[in-house]
Amino acid sequence: MLSSSPGAACCHVNSVPPDISLKDSGFHITPEENDPMPTLVLHTDQPFSLDQTLGCGQVFRWDRTQDGWWYGVVGPRVIKCRQDQSTLTYEGVPESVIRHYFSLDMDLEAITASFDHDPFIHGAIGQCRGLRLVRQPAWECLCSYICATNSNIPMIRRRIATIAREFGKEITFEEKTYYAFPEPDCISCHGGDHALADCKLGYRSPYVFKTACEIADTKHWDKTIASLSYEDARRELMKFTGIGPKAADCILLFAFQKYESFPVDVWIRRIMREHYIPTLSNNSALTGWEYDTIRRFALRQFGSYCGYAQEYLYAAREG
């Protein structure tokens, strides 16, 4: 039984650029037979790859079993799903949540075509066909990328899991225990005894705590961010402790659908140096000037969906 959490409604943001969203998404429900698990039939002209989407590094709370089932905690629910060719089988949430979370309402072919202008990005698009950016809950995404600084993906995953286990609400699914990501007021001063010190966040611990306190005291902080332009939203996010340019860009891309955001990490800089901007430095800390140079180049090279291009470059990285 899923626990109902009063006042913990998942804050999804609806800001689909009108020029590229689909009126008829092209996905249809198969008629229910005896199978209790609902399915979606994916149209071949609207590619979707569950493995690419959940495995590319944009999310930290999904796991794939050996036989191809994905389990993930999204907001207050556990989602179980798998893909067999053009069939997406899912459980745990209504179809509308699946469609929204996986951005199945967006015209991916049109998006990738909008930046498919050179051989290298063309290769990445081909290699990661069906990769879609998901719509992440804002606070969890923000907290995740505070925890992501100067770290690697396995460590980020462990930290997020620990925070959820320490502070989040239990969810039982298929007789296993999962944990919803805790609302900010569960971590902040309002949350009682805070064991953040045991979460192995290192120097990021006070960043998470302070930002949780600020957000817990800010009504509709996420709606405010969503209403702003990319540049203004970026400036606002960077006022929180622990959020710099890179984290802000990831949050804007993954939680607020600001697709002109182009997060630059060490991987992306290496890729951009090797394939687009040979004059970039190597092996040194990323300067603010360098970050902005790469950002501006990306917007010019890939256009207003350069954030999508970034994720294809990142997912196709080798290293």
Add this chain to the structure above:
DNA sequence: ATCCAGGAAAACG
């Protein structure tokens, strides 16, 4: 041991 990982805050000139 040394270096690196989806960096950012603090200290420094």
Add this chain to the structure above:
DNA sequence: CGTTTTCATGGA
């Protein structure tokens, strides 16, 4: 003001 140092953690 831009630039360098420090920060906690675990894996390679």
